[in-house]
Amino acid sequence: MTTDVSHTTGLTPAVLQGLIKDGAGPRLLDVRTPGEFRTAHIPGAYNVPLDTLREHRAELLAHLDQDVVLVCRSGARASKAEQALAEAGLPNLRVLDGGMMAWEMAGAPVTRGEARWDLERQVRLIAGSIVLVTGVVGVLVPGVHLIGTAIGAGLTFAALTNTCAMGMLLSKLPYNRGPRTDIRTVIASLRDRS
Structure with a gap:
């Protein structure tokens, strides 16, 4: 049984709760890092980090034949995942409005x-630590404050483009990666649920 989920529309936490209440709702793909996923996730969600999803979207496509709801922390990464899957030809995509933050608040x-x-x-x-340290050291060493200015420029660019180079770099650290998502295990789980 599939639900009526159309492409490029959001889904509120209340509506999603209603859809998954009976266990026959849409597939939930959580595109956060494994570390974030392990901290808290929607029961029944599959963890497919955004980079993994982009890399293996063709393989996933064959096993996502029903409605899919994409989840991240706030909705930004899920929107990028939606675009990647839509470009691969997957219909019936939605993004959880407000992501896990809204889900938990509900x-x-x-x-x-x-x-x-x-x-x-x-x-x-x-970012705050770098700005603080370079600001203090800049009192004694001329020019060091420019590092903090560069960080500020990077954060401004991140806000304007809805991307974050520092976040992408941090997501690669072992603390955030945890065990690497094995795409074969995810695909086997998707196949088993079919």
């Missing part, structure tokens, strides 16, 4: 694991 069910900092918080820590 009091929806969550499977929890070991707490970890999400990427956005890590970016704020690293």
Whole structure:
């Protein structure tokens, strides 16, 4: 049984809860890092990090023959995943409006694991620390403050383009990767649920 989910539209947490209540709802693909996924995810979701999804979208396509809802922290990465899957020819895509933040705020069910900092918080820590240190050191060493200015420019660019080079770099760290998502295991699980 499939639900009526059309391409390029969002889905509120309340509507998604109703769709998955009976267990026959759409497939949920969580495109966050494995570390973020292990911290908290929607029960029944499959973890396919955005980079993995982009790399293996053709393989996934054959096993996503029903409605798919894409999930991330806030909706930005899920929108990028939607674009990648739509370009590969997958219809019936939706993005969870507000991502896991909205899902948790709605009091929806969550499977929890070991707490970890999400990427956005890590970016704020690293960027803020660099600006703070270069600002203090810049009092004694002329020109060092320009490093903080460069970080500010990078954050501005990240906001304007809805991309984040620092976040992409941090997502590669072992802390955020955890065990690498094995696409064969994900595909086997998708096949078994069919």
